[in-house]
Amino acid sequence: MSSDNTAAGIPLEELLEYAHSKGFGYPTAEPWARIYSAIKRKTGGSNWTFPKFANPLILGGAIAFPHDKEKRFATQIYWTHKNGGYETIQRLILRLKDEDWDGFGFTDDSSPIPLNTIKQEYADWLGVNRYPERRPYTLDELFPSEK
Numbered sequence: 001m002s003s004d005n006t007a008a009g010i011p012l013e014e015l016l017e018y019a020h021s022k023g024f025g026y027p028t029a030e031p032w033a034r035i036y037s038a039i040k041r042k043t044g045g046s047n048w049t050f051p052k053f054a055n056p057l058i059l060g061g062a063i064a065f066p067h068d069k070e071k072r073f074a075t076q077i078y079w080t081h082k083n084g085g086y087e088t089i090q091r092l093i094l095r096l097k098d099e100d101w102d103g104f105g106f107t108d109d110s111s112p113i114p115l116n117t118i119k120q121e122y123a124d125w126l127g128v129n130r131y132p133e134r135r136p137y138t139l140d141e142l143f144p145s146e147k
Contacts, residue, residue: 012081013115015090016074020112022096023103025070029058031100032073035092039076042085051126053079066103074113075121082122 010018019025026032036056043053057064057072064072077093080086098104 009087010090010094012078012086015077015093016115016118017112019073019077019093020070020108022098022101023106024066024101024108025112026057026066026073026102027093027096027100028102029056029062031096032056032058035089036076038092039080039085039089042088043080043083051079051083051122053083054125069102071113071117071121074118075125078115078118078122079125 027035033056036053040053054072054076055061056076057069061069061072077086077089080089
């Protein structure tokens with residue numbers, strides 16, 4: 001990433017691809033906690049604001065799978081894109097050293113998490129029911145009669 005792109009701002013998709021290219025796609029615990037704190041300060045966020053800025057998967061979430069951590073970090077980036085603080089998270093991500101990324105040096109041929117998946121995760125944070133509710137089962141469905 002050139003400094004020209006940094007000054008002008010990087011589109012969301014490019015920042016997500018950049019994060020994915022770094023190791024497992026999310027920072028180690030300490031840098032991630034610093035990013036989280038900076039965004040909460042920048043946006044005035046707390047656990048009582050809506051939409052809630054979800055916690056990083058460190059400490060209690062440290063046992064989560066790397067894919068889940070990458071999805072959480074990508075959704076945090078998307079959250080800032082929608083709710084403010086995108087310039088801040090972009091600046092902080094681009095300032096991370098290589099050793100600040102979990103799994104740095106790990107090469108992965110997979111593509112970044114699709115933006116549609118990130119949007120679905122964000123909808124979950126908002127409490128949006130993405131799937132139509134199914135009507136209750138009928139007795140005939142639960143106990144089909146033999147014919």
